[in-house]
Structure formats: C-alpha cells, structure tokens
Amino acid sequence: MIRLVDSSLRDGMHSVRHSFSPEQVALVAAGLDRAGVDAIEVSHGDGVGGSSIQYGKAAFSDEALIEAAASVVQRAQIAALLLPGIGTLTRLQAAQRLGASVARVATHCTEADIAEQHIGWAAEHGMRAIGFLMMSHMIEPAELAVQARLMESYGASVVYIVDSAGAMVPRTAAERVRALRDGLDGATEVGFHAHNNLGCGVGNALAAADAGATWLDGSLRGLGAGAGNAQLEVLAAALERSGHATGVELFPLMDVAEDVVASLMERPQIIDRTALSLGYAGVYSSFLLHAERAAAKFGVEPRAVLMELGRRRIVGGQEDMIIDAAAQLAADSHPAPTGSSGSA
Numbered sequence: 001m002i003r004l005v006d007s008s009l010r011d012g013m014h015s016v017r018h019s020f021s022p023e024q025v026a027l028v029a030a031g032l033d034r035a036g037v038d039a040i041e042v043s044h045g046d047g048v049g050g051s052s053i054q055y056g057k058a059a060f061s062d063e064a065l066i067e068a069a070a071s072v073v074q075r076a077q078i079a080a081l082l083l084p085g086i087g088t089l090t091r092l093q094a095a096q097r098l099g100a101s102v103a104r105v106a107t108h109c110t111e112a113d114i115a116e117q118h119i120g121w122a123a124e125h126g127m128r129a130i131g132f133l134m135m136s137h138m139i140e141p142a143e144l145a146v147q148a149r150l151m152e153s154y155g156a157s158v159v160y161i162v163d164s165a166g167a168m169v170p171r172t173a174a175e176r177v178r179a180l181r182d183g184l185d186g187a188t189e190v191g192f193h194a195h196n197n198l199g200c201g202v203g204n205a206l207a208a209a210d211a212g213a214t215w216l217d218g219s220l221r222g223l224g225a226g227a228g229n230a231q232l233e234v235l236a237a238a239l240e241r242s243g244h245a246t247g248v249e250l251f252p253l254m255d256v257a258e259d260v261v262a263s264l265m266e267r268p269q270i271i272d273r274t275a276l277s278l279g280y281a282g283v284y285s286s287f288l289l290h291a292e293r294a295a296a297k298f299g300v301e302p303r304a305v306l307m308e309l310g311r312r313r314i315v316g317g318q319e320d321m322i323i324d325a326a327a328q329l330a331a332d333s334h335p336a337p338t339g340s341s342g343s344a
C-alpha cells in the first residue's frame with residue numbers, strides 16, 4: 001500500500017510566492033481529504049518559520065494555515081515541514097498544538113545530524129517523525145543510506161529521498177530507494193519526493209514505488225517549485241494502473257485539482273528552459289523565482305545563473321549566492337575597462 005502525501009499547500013507555496021490564505025488552504029485541504037489522501041503538508045515553502053527576506057515573506061502565518069487545514073479534515077493527517085536552522089522546535093510545537101500530527105524534518109542530504117533534536121522531539125511527543133534528505137541526487141546511494149540510518153536512529157519511521165532539483169531519472173531514483181531499503185531496518189519506510197524539471201516526476205515516483213518506496217509525495221496540477229512536483233492526480237492514476245494500491249479516490253482528486261487548484265495558480269507549471277536548466281544543472285527547484293529576479297536585476301539570462309549555481313554546487317540556505325552569481329555573470333559580460341579607477 002502506498003501512502004500519498006500532498007505538497008500543494010507547502011511546495012506549491014514556492015510557486016505562488018507563499019501567498020495562500022487560510023480560506024484557500026481550507027478549500028484545497030477539504031478536497032484532498034474527501035479524496036482520501038493520507039497527509040496534507042501545509043506551511044511556507046521553506047517550512048514553518050520560513051517567512052523571511054532570505055526565503056520570501058509569506059502573506060499569512062504558518063500557524064493560521066495549519067489551523068485552517070486542520071479545521072476541515074476528517075481523515076487526512078496534517079504534516080508540517082521543518083528545516084532545522086530555519087524553523088525552531090517552538091514552531092513545531094505550535095504546529096502540533098494546532099493539529100499537525102506529522103513532522104517532516106528536512107536537511108541537506110549530507111547533514112542528517114542536525115535533525116536529531118527535531119526528529120527526536122517529534123517521535124517522543126506522538127507525532128509521526130519523517131526524515132527528509134534534500135538534494136539527494138548530490139551523493140551516491142550508499143552515502144545517502146548512511147544519512148538515512150542517522151535519521152532512523154533519531155526516531156524517524158520514514159526517511160525520504162528528496163529530489164529537490166528534479167535531477168533524477170527513474171534509474172537513479174530506484175537505485176537510491178534500493179540503497180535505503182537495504183540499509184534501513186525493515187520497519188522503517190522509504191519515501192520519495194519528486195520534482196518534474198527533467199519531465200520525470202511521475203516516472204521517478206513510479207520507479208521509487210517499484211523499488212520499495214511506500215510514501216510518495218505529489219502536488220495537485222504539479223503545483224510546486226521549479227517545474228513542480230509529481231502531479232498528484234496523475235500519479236494516483238498511474239500507480240493504480242501499475243498495480244499499486246493507494247486508497248485514494250481518483251475522481252474527487254481530479255476534481256479538486258481542476259476545480260480548485262487550477263484557478264489558484266499564478267504561472268503555468270511547465271518545463272520551460274529555466275525549469276529544465278534546474279534539473280539539468282542539479283539546482284534546488286525553489287531557486288527558480290529567486291534566479292529569475294536576480295537575472296532580471298543584473299540583465300543576465302536566468303539559465304546562465306542556474307548553470308553557474310550548479311557549477312558552484314550551491315544548496316538550499318545559500319539563496320544569497322544567487323545574487324552573487326548573477327552579479328558575477330553581469331560583471332564578466334561587461335568588464336570594467338583596464339586601468340579604470342572607477343572614479344569619474
């Protein structure tokens with residue numbers, strides 16, 4: 001049995017500049033709940049506490065959004081994402097008080113050790129604790145399994161392989177799932193979170209399921225950072241057709257995607273050259289809008305900025321380097337005349 005987690009109201013926040021209101025969240029969450037999705041993730045795109053100049057200001061507080069979702073669901077669990085260093089334990093405690101029962105604690109794929117306190121607290125306080133290893137394409141499967149074991153040792157009952165850059169293809173996704181499946185205790189489940197920058201979102205999630213992942217993320221209409229996530233309603237149909245049960249009712253899921261989420265989208269969730277460059281260069285999907293803004297400010301191509309970020313191996317938390325890269329590209333394309341002192 002596959003458990004489906006919807007990320008439209010969290011990863012989708014990147015795509016709408018963290019603007020969803022409690023009313024919009026309640027509408028989407030009610031539809032997802034009717035369709036029988038297992039968990040609904042709600043917060044700023046960068047998790048609880050993410051609203052800031054660095055990551056983008058949210059229109060409403062995480063607490064108001066979580067409360068709105070929790071007030072309309074009857075079956076689905078509410079999940080809160082937390083990145084240690086961005087969100088604090090206090091924010092997780094507030095999320096739990098307001099109705100979140102799943103804690104997804106996210107770190108860069110080589111930094112699982114910074115999640116010990118948050119995973120430990122969640123597991124000890126009755127939340128389902130999930131570890132979320134971001135940018136998982138950047139390290140080899142065996143190394144990733146070592147990081148997953150750390151999260152398991154802190155109390156995570158599920159560890160996710162997170163293809164933050166949408167840089168994986170079905171083979172590399174499945175290899176990582178097998179490495180975690182082999183390395184973790186039998187009781188610990190493996191999850192997969194896809195981005196569609198190389199057009200492989202649903203395909204990667206299917207490959208992950210075939211390789212033993214039992215938790216899969218998706219977003220309605222694909223609403224998420226970069227080219228978006230695995231499109232949830234498409235994934236549900238494809239899973240059913242490939243013999244994986246999900247417990248979700250497909251038509252109500254299609255309906256909330258089409259009748260509610262489609263009208264909330266600010267931009268089409270397509271693989272244009274900028275989104276494709278994220279996957280090709282292996283760059284964090286949530287850098288898309290930041291890179292477009294920085295490129296416009298410095299008069300350079302977003303694609304060139306993303307390729308430069310990929311070359312520098314910049315990861316989440318280094319958003320300031322996007323501006324640095326754009327400024328550097330602009331300076332390189334209009335070098336100051338030799339011998340110029342810079343004065344008039």
Ligand SMILES: C[C@H](O)CC(=O)C(=O)O
Pocket residue numbers: 011045046047083106134135162163164165193225285286316
């Ligand atoms: C904070 C990120 O947006 C988490 C995520 O969804 C990813 O890395 O992908």
Ligand SMILES: [Mn+2]
Pocket residue numbers: 011164193195224225285
């Ligand atoms: Mn994501």
